[in-house]
Amino acid sequence: MNDLAVNMFSLAAGVLFGIFYFHGLWLTLKKLPNTGQPVLLTMGSFLGRTALCILGFYLVTTMVNLEGLILSIIGFTASKITILHLRSGGIKSWK
Numbered sequence: 001m002n003d004l005a006v007n008m009f010s011l012a013a014g015v016l017f018g019i020f021y022f023h024g025l026w027l028t029l030k031k032l033p034n035t036g037q038p039v040l041l042t043m044g045s046f047l048g049r050t051a052l053c054i055l056g057f058y059l060v061t062t063m064v065n066l067e068g069l070i071l072s073i074i075g076f077t078a079s080k081i082t083i084l085h086l087r088s089g090g091i092k093s094w095k
Contacts, residue, residue, distance in 0.1 A: 006064055006068065007067070007068070007071055009064070009068075010060055010064055010067075010068035010069070010071040010072050010075070011071045011072070011074065011075040012075065013056065013060050013072050013075065014057075014060075014071060014072030014073060014074060014075025014076040014077075014078075014079070015075040015076070015078065015079045016056075016075075017053045017056045017057065017072065017075070017076050017079075018075065018076040018077070018078070018079025018080055018083075019079050019083075020049070020052065020053070021049050021050075021053050021076070022079065022080055022083050023083075024045060024048075024049045025045070025049065026087075027045075028041060028042065028045040028046075053076075056072075057069060057072055057073070060072045
């Protein structure tokens with residue numbers, strides 16, 4: 001596999017991890033007011049989302065290399081920034 005394909009795979013994996021993590025966070029916050037055990041929901045969601053993302057980053061590192069991990073983290077961060085931008089109504093709300 002050539003370097004460009006590997007780099008794109010790593011970046012896309014990071015974006016998918018970020019979408020999974022932050023969408024799961026959004027769902028958790030949405031269900032929080034209606035739950036009888038908010039601590040259990042919050043901690044369970046956090047631990048599950050974090051464990052799956054760490055496992056994903058580990059798999060990317062073992063399949064590719066350290067450069068792939070860095071690109072995955074960049075993709076994860078880019079998805080966070082994009083989701084915040086879309087959910088908050090854009091840059092106008094940052095001022």
